[in-house]
Structure formats: C-alpha cells, structure tokens
Amino acid sequence: MNNFVFENSSKVYFGEGCVKEYLSNILTSYGDKVMLCYGGGSIKNNGIYDEVVSVLTDSNKKIIDFPGIPSNPTYSKVQEGISLAKENNVDLILAVGGGSVMDCCKAISLGAKYDGDIWSDFWARGGVVNFEPLPLGIIVTAAGTGSECNGGAVITNEELKIKTGRDYPKLNAQFVMLDPTYTYSVPKFQMVSGAFDTLSHIMEIYFSEPDESNVSDDISEALMKNVIKNLRVAIKNPEDYEARSNLMWDATMAENRIIKLGKKTDFQCHQMEHQLGAYTNCNHGAGLAVLHPVYYKHICEVGKKKFAQFATNVWGIPKDNKTEEQLALEGVNALADFIKEIGMPTTLKELGVEENINLKEIAESCFIVGGSYKKLTHKEILEIFEECK
C-alpha cells in the first residue's frame, strides 16, 4: 500500500425519514439565514422541496432561494450563487439535489468566504490550503457522483471550455442526509447513469497501481459486485428499498476516499468524459459508459493481470485454461455487455454527439493523468474518441 493521509469530517444521516427525524435538530447549530439550492425544480414535483421548506420554516429560518443549478454546473452559476450568498450574509448553504447541485454548492461555499478568484486559485491551480468555507449541508436526491462525502467539486468553465474538479477536505459538507426513498422519482435513465458513474469511480481507482495485495482493491471488488447486482434489481423495480439503499451507499463509499487509500488512482476516463461534457454538455454517466470499454481495450494489454482479476473476481468468469490476455479481454467485454444490458449508450452517436463535432479539439483539450497503466497521448485519446463514434 502506498502511504496516505485520510480524513472525512462529514456526518452522515442515512435511511428513510432521516430528514424529518434529524434536520430540525441539526439546524439549531447554525444561524438564521439558509440558502436553499437546487436544480431544475423536480424537487417541487416529488414533495421533497415542501418537506425541506416545512422543516426550515418550523425552525424559524429565513430561506434564500437559489434554484436552477444546471447539470454540468457552470462557473457563471457558481458566481451567481456566491454573489447571492454574500449579499444575504448567509449562515448555511443547504444543497438539495444530485452531484451537480452538490458540486456547485461546494464551490459557492468556498467563494462566499474567499476574496480572490476561485477559478484561478482553486480549480486552475489548486493547492490553496488556508480557507474557511461557509458551512454546507447536503440532502441527496439522486445517487451516483458520491460528491456528498468528499470535498470535490467538478465545475465547467464555459468560457475556457474546461470541466475539472479538485478535492479539498475542507470543502466536505458538515452534514449529509441520504434517504433512499428520495431517489425513487429519479427517471430510470438518470438512475442507471448515476449507478454507472459510481461503477466508473470504482474502476478508475481499482485499475491503478499498486496492484499487489491491497485491501482497498478487495473492497472495490465488493462494491463493484454490489452495484452490478443492485442496479439489476433497481431496473426491474425502482422502488426496491434495499436495492436503492445499496446503490446510494455504494455511491458514497466509492467517493468518500476510503477505496482510494494506498492507491494511485487513474481517472483518465473521467478526464476524457469531462472534456466531452465541456464541449457537448452530454450526460456524465452515459458519456463514461461510451468511453470505458474502448479506453480499457487500449490499456488492458499493459494492465492485463488486473483486468484478468477483474474478469474472475467481479464478473465470475471462469479461468479455465485461458491466458491472462484472454481473461483480461473477457473482463472488458463483460463490462461492455453490461452497459448494453442496462440500456446505456455505447457510441457517441447514441450519446447524441453531433457527427461533425471537432473530436481533435476535444482530445487535445484533455488533461493527461499519471495514474493509468498506460500514459495516453492526445493522439491515442483521439483514436479512442474515433472508435466510440
């Protein structure tokens, strides 16, 4: 295991009814002005908005409403939120939504107490340590990104066409509420896309050095199998509480830093998807579904030992007399088959990317990370994009 430093300060409340049971008491620790942040308004249709507002009102909080956070949250939306928080001298940011709302709110909580330019100081350069964000609480309504229990925020700078994230432990939410029944009304495509995002996070950590016996990898295998099993159940019955509970907690466990411990991590596929998203605003989980099998076919020769382990331990493919190369490829094919089975797109065309898009420009805008088994070139990223057409 590589050396590591680990902390995770978020307090988690999990289970049906947790908002009603705990939120009111939690709010007594904060001042009166609560900035209520959410997305396109689906929480107004499924009753979650009313439930939260009723607790806030009963707790005598002044609500500063901040709706309309888009998927792939933009830096301009972050700036709008920062201004609103500063103008109203907000005491607590309460994010109610999925990954986009959470990430946008983490960036707002940072910017609301920071005088410099947060894009250039935090997202572009990274490394600022001494800052105190505005307190943040999160109520999750869509599972997948696992953003609820880390300090990471992926933001799209639409001017620069860069979508990128950083994980600052200080940006962890102070409290997080996870009620699996809140995710029941998420449309099936979004549910599957979120679960695939979770699976992708685990794979991006698992397929990286070191590869010797490592309990983090063993936990990752357990998580991957759990996602696969429970997503199949949830597709058949979206209101299966056990399945949705597992998927919700899998998402958190994939990104609360635990399975990254002692590992280098990869996230090259996320980098490619981020830039695809920055240029096309495609759905994140669906973009990952298109890219992963093709990316893995490009690197599985170099990481064949681990891909063969993935085939046997995650997909239950028998070893028989197969070579490591054969097993490795069967593992990647099993992943590709699963993506088809769960109804995710398998090509850029199915993803809705226009045929005449400049893939070369997108490929060249991708960051190259150092954690992969094989360090890609921009040329190879373009090849991967082309093979995904």
Added chain:
Amino acid sequence: MNNFVFENSSKVYFGEGCVKEYLSNILTSYGDKVMLCYGGGSIKNNGIYDEVVSVLTDSNKKIIDFPGIPSNPTYSKVQEGISLAKENNVDLILAVGGGSVMDCCKAISLGAKYDGDIWSDFWARGGVVNFEPLPLGIIVTAAGTGSECNGGAVITNEELKIKTGRDYPKLNAQFVMLDPTYTYSVPKFQMVSGAFDTLSHIMEIYFSEPDESNVSDDISEALMKNVIKNLRVAIKNPEDYEARSNLMWDATMAENRIIKLGKKTDFQCHQMEHQLGAYTNCNHGAGLAVLHPVYYKHICEVGKKKFAQFATNVWGIPKDNKTEEQLALEGVNALADFIKEIGMPTTLKELGVEENINLKEIAESCFIVGGSYKKLTHKEILEIFEECK
C-alpha cells in the same frame, strides 16, 4: 439496510515514516504539555520511544511521562492517568501502543475534563452526550483492536470484575499515526492474536441482521479474506511490508464504524471474552479464538443461511449438493481449522485458564446482547464455556 448515523473525525497518517514526516507539524496545533502514555516499555527497546521523544523535544514540548499501562487496562490505571493529567494541566495526550494503551488514554482524555465519576456515568450507564475530552493523538505500535479510529474504550473495573466498553464519537483521537514497520517487533503470538481480534470484530458484525443484500456485508467478506490471506503471509515473514500494511489497515477498517453501517451487530462473543478476561486476565484475541467456533456451533443452525454464505464466500468451500446446514457447519469448521493453523489456543486449558475456575460465576456475569441470531441464556453461555474446557 437499517438506518444509521455515521461520523468519524480522526485524521489518519498511514505508512512507513509517517511519524517523522508529520508529527512535528501536527504538534504545532497543541499546547506545550504533552502526556506521553505507553505500556510495559517495549517501545524503549525497539526505538519507537526515542523517535517520538526526539520529535517532542525538537518541538519544545514538555513531556509528562505515563508508562506502565497494562493489557486489559484497569479503571485504577485510568484514574491514575486522570490525576496526572489534571495535576499537570496537560494540553495533549499522546498514546503510543496497542489497544490497551489507546483505550486507557481515551478514558483518561474523557476523565481529565469531566468532574463526575466516569465509570458510573459513562461505562456503567452510557448516554452522556455533552462533554469535551482532552485532545488525544495515537501512534499505533500493535494492530488488532482497531481502537485507533473510534471512540470506544474497553476498561476493566477490577473491583466490580466488569470489563466493558462504550463508543462515544467525541472520544475519537484527533490524529492517528499508523506505521506498519512499527509493528515488526511485536512478538508473533501477539501479532496473530491481534489479527484474530480483527477477524472477530468483522465476524461479530457480519453475523447479525439484517442479512438481505447489504454492501456492508460485502465489504466485510472482502476484509475477512484479506486478513486470512495476509496473516498467513505475515506468519511466514513478519517483515513483509505489504502483509503488515494490510493487517494494520484491516484492523482499522473493521472498527472505524464503516462495516457496521446498516447492521445490528452482535458482539456476544466479545461480551463472553470480556468477562473471561475480567476474571482471568487472559489474552483478548486468544480468548476469542477459543470461544468463537464453539459459540458459532451454538448459533449456526439459526443463522444457517449466513454461515453457509460465509463458507462459500470467505473460505471458498464449494456448494456441490450440500444442504445449507452442512455448508454452514463446514464454514465454522474452516474457521476452527484456521485457528489451529495460526497457532491460537483452542481450549481454555491451552489459554491458561485454571481448571478449578468458577465458570458459572463468569457466565452469569456476562451481558446478553440483542444482536445475535439467537439470544443466549446464561445457562447456554455456561455450556459454551464448559465445551471450551
């Protein structure tokens, strides 16, 4: 998954050289008076004491020495530590040792800032919420109890002959340093006993309701397999860094509350061992090794589905055409065989318990917990003790 609330505030520094790399900087956050707590003095022979004292001295700290914390730490030793901490107006308690030192120091950190009687208010009754312990840092020198990343402290009240523990999140250490090379000099029996304690913690959580698909159970299986595999390696080569790293982090993961989430947990076997320890001062992991297979033979009929899963998923026993009962029993037998293989005692006699001890009195002093598949009676606990003779 059952509903849960989760938090874990300890910051962890893991890996070879972490004390030298980080301790000095960490100490700048605390006052000048550091109470240095340890056990029988083995850290003076293996160089760890000198390494820690040198960092403290270079950081201009005043060291208040508190040696001699015994295994199965006693309430009287806790009281001695509380007095010393109060007299010297200590700013930070630094625990350097294994589970006994950590647990004793957590109790001291609590008592040093509490005016009432901590045994009756915390250990006997539980439930006190509003208190602020003295800051505590931990440097682990023996892996197993996993006490480093929770707020639990098992203390023996020698007058009342009760050994019991509570987990208060506020008693979590503020920082924890885990250097696997610090565990190299632990005698083999202690190393094995510690690893078995870890395995026992995982089993006590795994063998409890709810049993439907639960990612916490899947993670537990991954951890159990990792302990078994790496303990075999470490017995052959105690200085195998990978094996000792895995065992060290397995111990933490078993008790940092993660795998308990959504589970009821059992810990009936721990209750029995605690009282055996309170009466005989036997080694904790070794006591658990004696009790576990016999205890599980008593409950595996009721929990046969889970014990059968344990047999196939943890021990790799083929299902063939076996009944669930057969598989369940084979799982328990595989555990018993493993205990023999790693050289742990398998009877009370081998554990060193005197033949004429009053097992009835010990059985009757045991707490009955509610998490087991089968609620034991004191009569059945006595039967288990008798079968262990």
